[in-house]
Amino acid sequence: MTPFRDDPGAEMRELFFETSQELLQSLNDDALKLERSPQDGEVVRSIRRTMHTLKGDAAACGFKELSELAHKLEDALAEGSAADAGALVQLSLSAADIFSAMLVAYRKRTTLPDTTAIKQMVSKLASGPRATRSKRKATTSKNSGVMWTEGERKSAGAAKADGKSIFHVVAYLDQLCAMPIAARQMVASQLASIAQVIAARPDEQSATHAKKFDFLIATSAAESTVNSNCVIPTVISHAECFPHGVEAAASADIARGGAKFPVPTEKSGVAPETAGPTSVAENILRVGTERIDNVLNLVGELIIAKSMMQQSMQEFTRRYPKDPLRARFSDAMAFQSRVLNDLQRSVMKIRMVPVEQLFRRFPRIVHDTAKSCAKQVKIIIRGQDTDVDKSLLDAIAEPLTHIVRNAISHGIENPRERELAGKDPTGTVQLDAYHQANQLIVEIKDDGKGIDPVKLKAKAVKENVISAADAERMSTEEAFDLIYRPGFSTAEQITEISGRGVGLDVVRNVLMRMKGTIEIDTTPGQGTTFRLKLPLTLAIIQALMFRIEHRLYAIPLNAVAEIARAQESDLHRVDTTEVLQLRNRVLPLVRVGQRRNSELEPRRDKIFILVLNLGERKLGLVVDALEGEEELVIKALDDHTVSTDLVSSASILGDGRVVLIMNLAAVIERFTRSGTDVSNSGSLPRATDGAAPEVRQ
Amino acid sequence: MEQFSPIKRSKDGQAVRYLIVDDSVFARKNLARIIESFGGEIAGEAGDGMTAITEYERCKPDIALMDITMPQMEGIEAAEKIVQQNPDARIVMVSSVGYQENIVAALQRGARHFVQKPVKPEVLYEVIKYVLGEDGVVAATAGAGA
Structure with a gap:
């Protein structure tokens, strides 16, 4: 079979x-x-x-x-x-x-x-x-062969109604003629003298390699006149003329063309040797992602090489400040770095695809989900032209589907409820995508009943996720955090649609892996907005480098909201948590270093606090010294190199030093859960200067 | 050079009169030789578009062979101006493949035909016959004796 x-x-x-x-x-x-x-x-x-x-x-x-x-x-x-x-x-x-x-x-x-x-x-x-x-x-035979658009067919119909005959003329290029575009123009002019040319294939721009030309004409002339008019010595060797609707030759072309090459819609009828609409496809190159990744990787290496050059240059400047060669070097380097930036951007662009590729699946998903929940939902899609890295797109497909299904099954009320609440019985789910700074934002907005923090807490208590006392103390923000707990659902009953075992916890994990975040904005009775924030690309990041206990680490710059300077004496302790009073706000702190042993190490008075934005929360990361900003080329670390999820990847600096890039979400999760000043439970792996990262089991 | 049966004007049986427009003297010479092998008569020559227009008005040729790239005025513009004044003018563009777009433009502005450079006599012969249409006649007997 x-x-x-x-x-x-x-x-x-x-x-x-x-x-x-x-x-x-x-x-x-x-x-x-x-x-x-x-x-x-x-x-x-x-x-x-x-x-x-x-x-x-x-x-x-x-x-x-x-x-x-x-x-x-x-x-x-x-x-x-x-x-x-x-x-x-x-x-x-x-x-x-x-x-x-x-x-x-x-x-x-x-x-x-x-x-x-x-x-x-x-x-x-x-x-x-x-x-x-x-x-x-x-x-169907009219549909075969060269495809005329609906508008063209309409004009043909109108001309026919005027008593004209409609012909499909196929003119074949003479072997002697090396100028198909000019040839096409000649036939077109010839036809125009006796007929109304409704449509022509290929068009002028794509006729460069055409061997035959198709015209749809309306004329009162006889078939033989049309035919003889098309034959132009040294230009058009012969022509065929079919009354429109029965194109024997064109369907023969199908057999030939179709058997050789399965071209998608509207193209199947064109014989392979014509440039016609197929030439559009010829301009598109299918390249495996791994090849592009390879190029991107090389660009990354070049960026490292650039920063090596820059460092050597600084050294050179220091030694020979007066040397005239210096200016030439720096000119050359400025040029190189500009080209490199362009190169990087172009390569990235190759990987970018419009988010529409993902969004266009949703009308069907919404249709099916709404149907199975007996709800009326329409979908609005916006920002589908927004470009995004292909790998990112693939990664968020699943989370996005989940959120949309959730929005329909949990968020949007059934038509009767909606009418009672004075809303349009048809609910709306809106998908939107846009760029903000260096991030891709995807919003999923529904106009359903919203999420009620009180209900959320009650449910959490009932399911023994939290204690009643905890629930009392919980802020609204913290309550929303509950929905990310594994196995937590506010739906009265698990439906087939949204109860597939993929919870919002999984959604958040996926986003974390992509260095993204998820935010919720909800107004009871009016609807919920989920906002996914993702880096535009995963290959190169703007990073802030800093030291903790003389070790070099980096975090994505866009996670840093602000940098504060403090003295150790400014820090206070509330329960088990260190906090800093920053302007009129109390900022919980995270310290990732080993427990400070005051006997062994002199107390350092001046410290820096990186204020981090993590979704809804703000946290301060205590670091010893700042090292600077840099564009880092991310090198993935496999599990054999570093067996922890606390660092997500590494990078090599221009001077050959290795810097580890913190997986912020994981770091914060680990260090807040077990109290701030952790000693044994977790410490970051270190990159020893100039060497491969130490393996920590 | 290969000999062709002469093409004559059907109205009076006289030789067909040509205007050759090209900024290269060599190209003009070459075209002239080919045309003479068709039994044609060189009514005038021009090395640029401006001269082409005045020469056309002076000699009123049956056919003008027009180069595209020329100083002063390009072939397209010259062709357009000539056709405006003489709607029946038969202008054949002569150009290399690289100027295909210009040929298209010239055709849209009233040129009747085109030949590719380097000009092949047998191609030009066919083009001339086609462009003349009923106004030209191939003198079948005269060719054999020539």
């Missing part, structure tokens, strides 16, 4: 798997669009085109079952055009699911999913009138 025969097809199949994802996405999108505007015939046509492309591509790859199913659906859609739009929506959505399952099965070479259910749906739809069948044939 498995149609894998030869290896050369493997690459093509990969391409098919990739492109078909896009087709399925548009299938989903169209189905939802149809649900909103059931009268829109163009959407149905679009769905049918998708099916048609899937059918052709799948057949070219030897995926017979998928191709057949797509074919059945394509037929059903043509016949069922008059049918109930709701049924079509259902059919399309189920089709998208089953296709997706089939693709997985093909890929993993497992058993194909059962298609009886969808076939039944098809046959139900197909019981419509048979008379439309012959008509459909014409439509």
Whole structure:
């Protein structure tokens, strides 16, 4: 049954798997669009085109079952055009699911999913009138070959109504002619003298390598006149002219083109040798991420090299302050660093993809979730053009899905409740993405009932997460923190949708791993906003370097809200926590060093406090000395090098020193949980100057 | 050089008259030789766009062969001006592949055809026949004797 025969097809199949994802996405999108505007015939046509492309591509790859199913659906859609739009929506959505399952099965070479259910749906739809069948044939063949847009087809229809004949003219470039663009212009001018040119393929810009030109014209001239007008010695060797609607040659092209190369929508009909719309695809290069990562890594090395140069330069300046060579060096270095910055930015840009790639899944998720919760929800998507690192995008897909599902199942009330509360019975979930400073912000906003801290505490007490006494003392902010506790849910009952074992604790963990944070903004009765903040890229960070007990560490600069200077005598102790009175606020402190042994080490009076922003909380990190800001190229540390989650990665400075980058979230979690002044429970691993980090078991 | 059957004007059977516009003397010479092999007559020559316009008005040729890049006025502009004054002017652009966009522009402004540099006589011959259309006739017998 498995149609894998030869290896050369493997690459093509990969391409098919990739492109078909896009087709399925548009299938989903169209189905939802149809649900909103059931009268829109163009959407149905679009769905049918998708099916048609899937059918052709799948057949070219030897995926017979998928191709057949797509074919059945394509037929059903043509016949069922008059049918109930709701049924079509259902059919399309189920089709998208089953296709997706089939693709997985093909890929993993497992058993194909059962298609009886969808076939039944098809046959139900197909019981419509048979008379439309012959008509459909014409439509599909019109859709094949060169694709004319809806607008173009409309103009053709209008011209036809005026009594003109519509022809599809194919003009073939003469071998003698090396200037296809000029040739295209000549045919176009020739045609324009006897006809109205409605559309032309390829357009002028992409005709550089074209071997044939397609025109859609409306004319009162005869077919033979059109034909002879197109033939231009040394430019156009011959031309073909078909009354629009029956393009025999074009469907022959499909067989040729389709079998060789499964090009996605609207392109399948173009023979491979034409530059036409395919040339658009030629400008896109598919590159594996590891190759880009490799380049990025090298850029990172260059940045290290740059800072090596800079340090040597400083040394040089110190020794030979008057040397005229100095100015030339510094010019060269300024130039180098500018180019390096550009290089870094360009490479990063390669990895960036618009967040839309992620967002566009959500209409379907919202649709399904709302349906299963019997709620009415609409989704608003904004900021989909925001660029974000691909790896980041992949990482937040799961958390985002979870939050959106949560928002629908817990946040948004059912229609009746909403009406009673004087709200629109249809709830709204809004996704937004934007850049702020060096961060990507993703907001998930709902207009549901919000989170009630009182209920939250009550629930936590009931589930023995906290004691009643704790609950009394808890601030509202701390109460919101409860929702991140493992296994905690405020829903009355665990639903299938949001009770999948992935809690907000997991969401937060994922974000922590990506050096991001999550914030909640909620107003009871009005809704909740989850705000995910993530660094734009994970490869290079602006870092603040400091020393604790003569060891060098760094933290991302954007986590630092402010740096305060203090004396040891300014610190006070409240319970087990050290605090600092900073202006009119009491700041809890975290000390990550070993317990200070006053006998061995002279007490240092001057210290620095880094005020850190961690989501809702503010904390002060006590450090001995500041070392400066630097752009650090992050080198991942594997588990064999450092067996702790307290440092997330390391970097190499220009002078060869190794600096460890603290995993702030983990550090703070560890050091606040067990009291501030910890001695034995945890201490940071150290990077010995100039050497590899010490391994700490 | 290969000989072609002469192309004559169908109205009077006279030689077809050409205006050759190119800033390179060598290119003009070369074109002139090719045209003479078609039995054509060089009615005028010009080395820039400005001269081309005045020369066109003076000699009123049947066909003008026009280079694209020239001093003073480029071929496109000259072609456009000539066509404005003489809607029936038959202008054939002569240029290398690199100037394809300019050819397109010239075609949009009224040039009738184009040939690629270096000009191949057999290509130009076909182009001339096509551009003349019914106004040109191939003298079948005369060619053999020449």
